[in-house]
Every structure is written in C-alpha cells, then in structure tokens.
Amino acid sequence: MRNRWIGLIILLGVLVAALAPAASEAQTPSGEGVLAYVWKGVVTVADEEGDPLASPGPEFRYGEGARIFWSPDARTLYIARDDGLYVTGPQGAAAVQMPGLYGRTVTLSQDMQIMYYLETVSPQERDDGLISYPLRELNITSFEGGAGRLAGYFGQYQPGSALANVNFAAALYVRDGGLLGSGRPNLWPTYGSNLFGTCCFPEPGLGMFHVGSGDFTIYDPDFMPGAAALNLTRTHLAGPTVGGAIRIIDLITGGTRDYTIELAGGLGTVERLAWSPDDTYLYILARRDPDRPLELAVEPPFPVDTRSANIYLYRLNLVTSTIRELAWRPDVYGVSSLAATDRYVFAVVVEPNTALVNAINNGQVPAGTLPNDPILTQYMPATHLWRVDVIAGGPVDVLDNVWGLAARPVR
Numbered sequence: 215m216r217n218r219w220i221g222l223i224i225l226l227g228v229l230v231a232a233l234a235p236a237a238s239e240a241q242t243p244s245g246e247g248v249l250a251y252v253w254k255g256v257v258t259v260a261d262e263e264g265d266p267l268a269s270p271g272p273e274f275r276y277g278e279g280a281r282i283f284w285s286p287d288a289r290t291l292y293i294a295r296d297d298g299l300y301v302t303g304p305q306g307a308a309a310v311q312m313p314g315l316y317g318r319t320v321t322l323s324q325d326m327q328i329m330y331y332l333e334t335v336s337p338q339e340r341d342d343g344l345i346s347y348p349l350r351e352l353n354i355t356s357f358e359g360g361a362g363r364l365a366g367y368f369g370q371y372q373p374g375s376a377l378a379n380v381n382f383a384a385a386l387y388v389r390d391g392g393l394l395g396s397g398r399p400n401l402w403p404t405y406g407s408n409l410f411g412t413c414c415f416p417e418p419g420l421g422m423f424h425v426g427s428g429d430f431t432i433y434d435p436d437f438m439p440g441a442a443a444l445n446l447t448r449t450h451l452a453g454p455t456v457g458g459a460i461r462i463i464d465l466i467t468g469g470t471r472d473y474t475i476e477l478a479g480g481l482g483t484v485e486r487l488a489w490s491p492d493d494t495y496l497y498i499l500a501r502r503d504p505d506r507p508l509e510l511a512v513e514p515p516f517p518v519d520t521r522s523a524n525i526y527l528y529r530l531n532l533v534t535s536t537i538r539e540l541a542w543r544p545d546v547y548g549v550s551s552l553a554a555t556d557r558y559v560f561a562v563v564v565e566p567n568t569a570l571v572n573a574i575n576n577g578q579v580p581a582g583t584l585p586n587d588p589i590l591t592q593y594m595p596a597t598h599l600w601r602v603d604v605i606a607g608g609p610v611d612v613l614d615n616v617w618g619l620a621a622r623p624v625r
Contacts, residue, residue, distance in 0.1 A: 246304035252618040264612040268306025279389035281318040321401040344370040366428030381585040383547040391550030397440020412439040443487040454484035486552035522566035541609040553621035565595035
C-alpha cells in the first residue's frame, strides 16, 4: 500500500488563461463537458448529469493533489499540480503539460493578462514570528514558462503552514479541499490594483496586497476565506464570517453586504459556498453535529481523525434573502469541493473514518501499527460525487472515487 501520510504543499498552484470573451457569454455546445473532476485517479470531463465523457488526464497517485480550474471563457481546463501545469479542453483532448514548474495558489487579473501566484520556497520571516510567501506576477501574453516577477510578500502565516501530515479521510479531503475547517489558501483579483487572498492561514482573515506598492494589509479579519467562492463574472466574493454571517464583497466598489441566516437549530458551520451561474443564488453547504459521532475507546497506534458531521445544502436567494433547504446527508467527514450548474449542485463527499475507528476499538489494529501498513487498506473511506437537483432536491450519488470538482463557467 502506498504511504498513508502526506507531506502536502498547500500553498501551490497556477492558472494561465488567454485573452477571451467574458464568461457570461460562453455557451455549451452539445458533447462538451460541463464539469471536471478526478475519477479513479484520472482527470475527467463530464456532462450536465455528472456522467463521464472523456478522461484527458493527467493521472494521479495516492498522496497527490491538484487545483483544477476552468478558464473564465470556459474554453480551457487547467490542472495545476506539484509537477507542473496541464491544459485540456471541454471536449476532453489529451492534457498537455506546459513548460515550467508552478504552485497551486493563483489568480488572474481582471483583464486576463497577468497571472499572480504564491510560491512556498524562500518564505520571509516576520518580526512577529509569522512568515510571508513570495507573490509573483507573470504576463501570460508572453508566457514562456519561466518564473514570474517578484511583486512582494503576501500574508502572515504560521510557520510550517505549507505542510500537512494527514492520513485516511483527511488525506482524501486535502487533495482538493485543504484542511477541514481551514480550507486552503486562495487569491482573488479586484477591479483595481489590489489582490485579495487568504491572509493568515490556518486562521481566518482576508488580506489585501497592493500590486503597485507591494504593501500588504489585513482587509477583513473576520472573513473566512477557506469556504469563500467567486461568482462567474468575477465581480463578487462570498464567504462566511467569524460571527456567522454570509458576507459578499463587491470587487468593483469594495462595498459589502452581510446576510444573517436565521434557521431553527441554526445554520451550522459553513464549509463550502458556490454561486449559481446567473449570480442570483448562493448555495451553502453547512455542517452540524453528526447522528453517530465517532469515538475511540482505546488508545490508537497513530493519530486518527474522528471528526464527522451531518451536512445540509441550502439555497440563498440574494435578492429576497430567503433561504431554502435542498438536501441533507448524515455522518460524513466533509465536502472537499462544491460546484453548481443551472440544474444541479455537485459536491465531493468524503466519508468519515468509521471502519478504521471500529477496527481499532475491536482490537483489529495492533499496537505499533503505522498508518502506511498495507493491512489498513481495507479501512480507507470512500468519496462520492453527490448530485442535488436545485428545484426538486432528490440527492443521488453519481460516482465513487471522485475529487477535485470544478464546474465549467457557462450559462
């Protein structure tokens, strides 16, 4: 069995896109993919029902992760992973690797000409004991695969925040979702000279970087960027706050609007957000206490993550502020990615470590066993592509062994 622990570089990623029409103008010809995900270890494009159409690659092994993006014009799929950047299209042609090496925390300027990304090499130590990472910019109109210009240093992160040693459910979740509770670092463009991004990973906070001066400040200490989502037209950023509201930031004006959700029993902890393609709804995936919590009755031979939750999918009308529950699911580890189309909301659901916990409690895992022992293969949890109809509800599992979900930005 392959190693069950991962030294994962979380602050990685790059996205390169060409000048193109606005995403809102893109349409979906028959036979082209609407979704992308990794299925059975291979990048796959899928139809509007979530069923596979083609598997352009690349392939992944256990312990490898990626950030998967569609270009805003919906023409290109980018797969940013540790060994480089791969590109394909909605028809599923074989993915091609671009020259150079990149990371996975990335965004493009609003004019689609400049790529900004964080790299994890050579972090800068701060006076307060925290670290900042180099932020680089690259003009993609003359892209040759080299490193971008150093624009400055971004963030105030905990030392060691670029690495995570995880196993079992957490190892499946981290491939595209980062750490349960913190998510993974992100960058977002504004319509000015500033960049927004995760300021203080793994703690909450939205940071702002001025591209011209190189100055970094904390813009919103209460914003929780791990669950945040950018709308299709890239004009608004939505995310939960420490106080429990859903905050939407206008990337043109800088204005904000908070939605306070009042539900019987409470909304719960917001884990993921996704916008409807027409920007009128926000889909909220929230966690509440599980029906059957996991408990270890004996001392485990290695650290075991026993977290689980019931998850609830809501649709928030951004015009009327009304909210509707679409579906729920009991006893999962978490949702590592969430995406919406006109008809469905899709989620990658990671099952909890139930089989592993039961085996340890029943004495089936001897003391001294390491998490990479091949005998533990049978206790690895599953992942599912969960599909929910936005009108009728009716949740179903479309596929198993899926992660890295991304919806193509089409209307």
